Amino acid sequence: MILGIDVGGTHTDAVLLERFKVVRKKKVITDPENLLHSLLEVTEKVLGDISPGNLKRVVLSTTMSTNAIVQGRISPVGMILASGPGLPPSLLRINEHSHIVSGYVNHRGEEVAAIDAGEIAHIVRTLRDEGIDHVGIVGKFSTRDPKIELDIERLVRSRFTHVSLGHQMSGNLNFPRRIATTYLNAAIWETYHTFIRSITQFVAQFDAHIPVYILKADGGTIEIGQSTACPVQTILSGPAASIMGILSLVDCVEDAVALDIGGTTTDIAIFAGGVPLLEPLGITIQGHKTLVRGLRTRSIGIGGDSRVACVNGRLSVGPMREGPAASLGGPCPTPTDAMVVLGLASIGNRERAVRAIEDIASALSRPLEETAHLIMEHASREIITHVRAMIEDINNKPVYTVHELLEGAKIEPKAMYVVGGPSGAMAPRLGELFEVPVHIPGDAEVANAIGAALARTTTELTVLADTEKGRLTIVEEGIQQRVERSFTRDDAVTLCREKLRARVLAMGAWEDDIEIEITEDQSFTMVRNSCIAGRNIRIKGQVKPGLIHGARR
Amino acid sequence: MTAKKKTGLIFFPAFDWAISPTHPEREERLLYTQDQVMEEGLFDFDNVIEFKPGLATIRDIDRVHICVPDAQHVITESHLISAGGAITAADKVLTKEVDNAFALVRPPGHHAMKVVHGARGFCNINIEAIMVEYIRTHFGHKRIAIVDTDCHHGDGTQDIFWHDPDTLYISVHQDGRTLYPGSGFPDEFGGPNAYGYTINIPLPPHTSEEGFLYVLDSLILPILADFKPDLIINSAGQDNHYTDPITNMNFTAQGYATLNDRLAPDIAVLEGGYSIESALPYINVGIILAMAGIDYGNVREPDYDPASIRQSAETTRYIRQLSSEIHDLWKSRDEERAKLIENAGYLRRQRSIYYDTDGINEEQAETIRVCSDCGGVFTIDSKADTGRRIFAVIVPGRSCPKCRTKGEQFFETTESGKYDYVYFQDRDKDIFIRK
Numbered sequence: 001m002i003l004g005i006d007v008g009g010t011h012t013d014a015v016l017l018e019r020f021k022v023v024r025k026k027k028v029i030t031d032p033e034n035l036l037h038s039l040l041e042v043t044e045k046v047l048g049d050i051s052p053g054n055l056k057r058v059v060l061s062t063t064m065s066t067n068a069i070v071q072g073r074i075s076p077v078g079m080i081l082a083s084g085p086g087l088p089p090s091l092l093r094i095n096e097h098s099h100i101v102s103g104y105v106n107h108r109g110e111e112v113a114a115i116d117a118g119e120i121a122h123i124v125r126t127l128r129d130e131g132i133d134h135v136g137i138v139g140k141f142s143t144r145d146p147k148i149e150l151d152i153e154r155l156v157r158s159r160f161t162h163v164s165l166g167h168q169m170s171g172n173l174n175f176p177r178r179i180a181t182t183y184l185n186a187a188i189w190e191t192y193h194t195f196i197r198s199i200t201q202f203v204a205q206f207d208a209h210i211p212v213y214i215l216k217a218d219g220g221t222i223e224i225g226q227s228t229a230c231p232v233q234t235i236l237s238g239p240a241a242s243i244m245g246i247l248s249l250v251d252c253v254e255d256a257v258a259l260d261i262g263g264t265t266t267d268i269a270i271f272a273g274g275v276p277l278l279e280p281l282g283i284t285i286q287g288h289k290t291l292v293r294g295l296r297t298r299s300i301g302i303g304g305d306s307r308v309a310c311v312n313g314r315l316s317v318g319p320m321r322e323g324p325a326a327s328l329g330g331p332c333p334t335p336t337d338a339m340v341v342l343g344l345a346s347i348g349n350r351e352r353a354v355r356a357i358e359d360i361a362s363a364l365s366r367p368l369e370e371t372a373h374l375i376m377e378h379a380s381r382e383i384i385t386h387v388r389a390m391i392e393d394i395n396n397k398p399v400y401t402v403h404e405l406l407e408g409a410k411i412e413p414k415a416m417y418v419v420g421g422p423s424g425a426m427a428p429r430l431g432e433l434f435e436v437p438v439h440i441p442g443d444a445e446v447a448n449a450i451g452a453a454l455a456r457t458t459t460e461l462t463v464l465a466d467t468e469k470g471r472l473t474i475v476e477e478g479i480q481q482r483v484e485r486s487f488t489r490d491d492a493v494t495l496c497r498e499k500l501r502a503r504v505l506a507m508g509a510w511e512d513d514i515e516i517e518i519t520e521d522q523s524f525t526m527v528r529n530s531c532i533a534g535r536n537i538r539i540k541g542q543v544k545p546g547l548i549h550g551a552r553r
Numbered sequence: 554m555t556a557k558k559k560t561g562l563i564f565f566p567a568f569d570w571a572i573s574p575t576h577p578e579r580e581e582r583l584l585y586t587q588d589q590v591m592e593e594g595l596f597d598f599d600n601v602i603e604f605k606p607g608l609a610t611i612r613d614i615d616r617v618h619i620c621v622p623d624a625q626h627v628i629t630e631s632h633l634i635s636a637g638g639a640i641t642a643a644d645k646v647l648t649k650e651v652d653n654a655f656a657l658v659r660p661p662g663h664h665a666m667k668v669v670h671g672a673r674g675f676c677n678i679n680i681e682a683i684m685v686e687y688i689r690t691h692f693g694h695k696r697i698a699i700v701d702t703d704c705h706h707g708d709g710t711q712d713i714f715w716h717d718p719d720t721l722y723i724s725v726h727q728d729g730r731t732l733y734p735g736s737g738f739p740d741e742f743g744g745p746n747a748y749g750y751t752i753n754i755p756l757p758p759h760t761s762e763e764g765f766l767y768v769l770d771s772l773i774l775p776i777l778a779d780f781k782p783d784l785i786i787n788s789a790g791q792d793n794h795y796t797d798p799i800t801n802m803n804f805t806a807q808g809y810a811t812l813n814d815r816l817a818p819d820i821a822v823l824e825g826g827y828s829i830e831s832a833l834p835y836i837n838v839g840i841i842l843a844m845a846g847i848d849y850g851n852v853r854e855p856d857y858d859p860a861s862i863r864q865s866a867e868t869t870r871y872i873r874q875l876s877s878e879i880h881d882l883w884k885s886r887d888e889e890r891a892k893l894i895e896n897a898g899y900l901r902r903q904r905s906i907y908y909d910t911d912g913i914n915e916e917q918a919e920t921i922r923v924c925s926d927c928g929g930v931f932t933i934d935s936k937a938d939t940g941r942r943i944f945a946v947i948v949p950g951r952s953c954p955k956c957r958t959k960g961e962q963f964f965e966t967t968e969s970g971k972y973d974y975v976y977f978q979d980r981d982k983d984i985f986i987r988k
């Protein structure tokens with residue numbers, strides 16, 4: 001049996017799965033002051049008389065990290081940035097405790113300038129005086145060679161509770177994002193640790209041997225002990241749970257659109273051949289652009305409780321939510337009220353809904369029912385406009401080879417999946433407008449918990465080989481080794497697969513779930529003085545987001 | 554530093570295209586530039602927007618070039634993309650989606666002349682020229698200034714706009730006595746109907762920031778102020794850099810950024826630049842920041858040492874003298890033109906053109922109608938040692954009725970006979986015919 005728990009903002013849901021099918025589900029109100037209490041409560045309820053010894057794994061999806069950031073429950077972080085030349089320091093300082101220091105490597109990972117130990121010592125003193133316990137160290141091009149970051153770490157490690165290193169956040173380039181990611185990681189580290197410690201105690205009450213996983217932003221899971229090194233991976237796992245939930249409830253092997261229509265917003269996600277798409281560089285949280293691998297979603301301000309208004313004869317829906325639907329005593333008309341008027345939903349008091357929609361009807365000088373239809377139509381068209389824009393963005397993604405530019409595959413959705421409160425009322429029209437079959441999966445009210453329960457462990461890995469310098473780097477694993485001049489692209493791919501497998505197993509993956517995909521495959525002949533000097537090989541692989549073996553319908 | 558601008562970036566490094574495996578124009582050329590641009594996170598700035606290049610069409614090429622035997626035979630798909638990238642940059646600027654744009658694309662184009670028998674100086678088709686005529690066809694006739702800051706004389710662009718008084722072509726380059734293609738002297742000053750609208754500024758080897766910026770401030774900017782272009786285009790070659798392996802200049806990333814900041818081009822298009830590791834990553838970051846109005850003061854090469862690349866006092870004196878002579882020439886362009894044409898009806902020039910990349914020799918005779926009302930109709934008789942001989946009639950943009958009538962007559966009355974093909978290119982009506 002698998003236990004999946006989703007700690008959402010309002011509810012905490014739990015599902016118990018046997019042979020990948022839901023056998024029990026329970027819902028409790030989330031206690032934001034004590035998430036652990038909610039976890040305990042829902043677990044006891046869903047398990048009932050079932051012995052915890054029957055559980056093969058427990059997977060959690062929690063807004064803990066996200067909330068810590070959004071609500072500012074974070075530690076102050078001292079940031080030590082080895083920026084080298086390029087962007088001005090004023091654009092790199094992420095907080096008042098940021099210090100730009102000397103020392104940097106260039107784009108090929110060659111050390112151009114060393115660090116200045118005296119300078120670092122001075123910064124350590126300053127940060128200690130300011131009462132800072134958490135530090136982030138980030139170097140430009142540290143993913144090419146982390147030497148500078150490691151050199152600084154050696155000088156500061158013993159003086160602070162926690163040190164986050166930029167190159168351990170992601171193997172991808174982008175210095176400002178690396179700074180933001182490292183900062184957030186160090187900032188939530190304390191809160192996350194406390195939470196994980198209590199989870200571990202909580203599980204120990206049942207059975208210390210049940211593996212516990214936590215969902216990441218990319219829709220993949222990681223064993224909870226492993227997750228503490230890089231807690232930033234777990235931010236924004238809420239939308240990921242929802243997308244993985246939809247994936248687990250439908251039989252999707254083609255390009256498709258998934259919509260989660262909530263009270264305030266509608267979240268759009270795209271599947272390419274049944275695989276949810278990732279953000280190209282990383283997710284954005286609270287204005288911080290990060291390198292955190294995350295599922296690509298677009299959130300638009302249209303939901304069941306969006307404010308409906310009529311200004312100068314023009315109808316508008318959203319983006320604001322003033323409260324619940326008028327039928328439930330809310331302050332203004334909403335799409336939910338329109339549904340109630342049309343008999344598509346029975347929520348709250350119909351009289352109130354009618355009164356609210358009548359205001360709009362008289363402003364538009366239209367009959368009541370027609371107005372309710374217009375509101376639904378307006379909301380549906382708006383959503384579809386955003387879906388199309390998102391697909392266009394994906395299909396217009398710049399590419400860097402002649403082959404991809406001329407032959408590149410395009411996303412062409414063949415199906416649409418809709419979940420959320422208003423899905424029953426809105427899905428048919430959305431499908432019509434988008435001209436694809438539309439599906440409303442069953443069990444959708446606990447989709448997040450199911451998605452978490454069935455998500456497989458994911459990760460990525462980057463192999464860089466420079467045969468001119470005779471050097472190979474796998475920055476995610478902290479590997480730096482010599483390579484022969486004869487090292488080839490094929491050797492790099494083989495190594496990438498091997499190391500990726502080891503990495504994902506260490507993260508808690510099950511052998512059957514390791515489906516490896518090479519996502520970047522480049523090999524350049526390096527020419528110096530008109531002679532071939534070596535090869536610059538860049539291979540990236542991933543275990544892509546998906547369901548654990550056997551869960552696919 | 555100017556205010557923040559919305560900058561379009563068309564980045565197309567063509568990672569799967571090379572002239573040959575060890576050629577400077579190979580897959581690796583923009584690899585480290587990509588790394589630097591990505592690592593600096595430039596695409597994350599709200600005012601820097603990346604666009605995918607469109608594909609130029611054969612029609613876009615035929616509007617500018619006379620390709621022998623035809624456009625399909627002298628290009629690869631990669632050329633359609635790099636020209637398409639320049640066109641995308643122009644589209645985004647002219648539709649005001651962005652304030653300015655940089656086409657960071659390859660392969661380059663400024664050595665491609667009007668007639669194309671093959672590749673010269675790594676160039677098959679002239680991507681800026683194709684962009685310029687695209688702009689005029691789709692957005693109306695415009696006065697356009699092209700400032701070519703590639704280290705090599707842009708002899709192709711010069712040739713294409715030689716007779717066009719509405720296109721001011723200014724090339725700053727290493728003196729042709731010391732570098733390919735060996736042309737680009739101040740007396741190359743434009744055709745009889747566009748005299749003064751080609752300006753060449755050959756600088757001595759080892760010219761550094763000081764010299765380039767002096768020429769910009771004291772010569773180029775004043776001439777641009779006189780010309781009053783609707784659009785300024787920068788052919789942003791990056792081979793003036795002190796580390797470039799095939800040239801001998803001492804320009805820097807900081808210098809390129811400053812030049813771009815002061816010139817404030819509407820559109821920049823990458824040309825040459827072959828110091829792919831030590832120069833291009835830093836120059837391109839500098840140019841992008843300067844175009845977007847973001848502080849570029851911290852951009853420099855790892856081995857930057859201004860003292861070691863400073864130009865000599867003699868170079869400084871020489872450049873001051875040269876700038877002042879060229880400025881005088883510009884101011885007296887109308888009188889000089891009158892002397893040049895006297896009472897001639899037609900003028901003729903005879904040239905030999907060498908295609909170094911493809912090893913082709915061409916003999917060309919060009920005849921232009923002297924005209925004060927337009928750029929003048931002209932014909933080209935071109936014979937290459939590929940065995941092909943062609944004749945082309947070109948009716949210019951904003952042509953006067955007389956030149957138009959003459960052009961149509963020339964085309965009608967020219968028998969194919971000794972020519973493999975006879976071409977008619979009418980820029981006004983956007984017509985291209987081959988018979």
Ligand SMILES: [Zn+2]
Pocket residue numbers: 703704705790792824825826
């Ligand atoms: Zn050049």
Ligand SMILES: [Zn+2]
Pocket residue numbers: 924925926927928929930952953954955956957
């Ligand atoms: Zn005329």
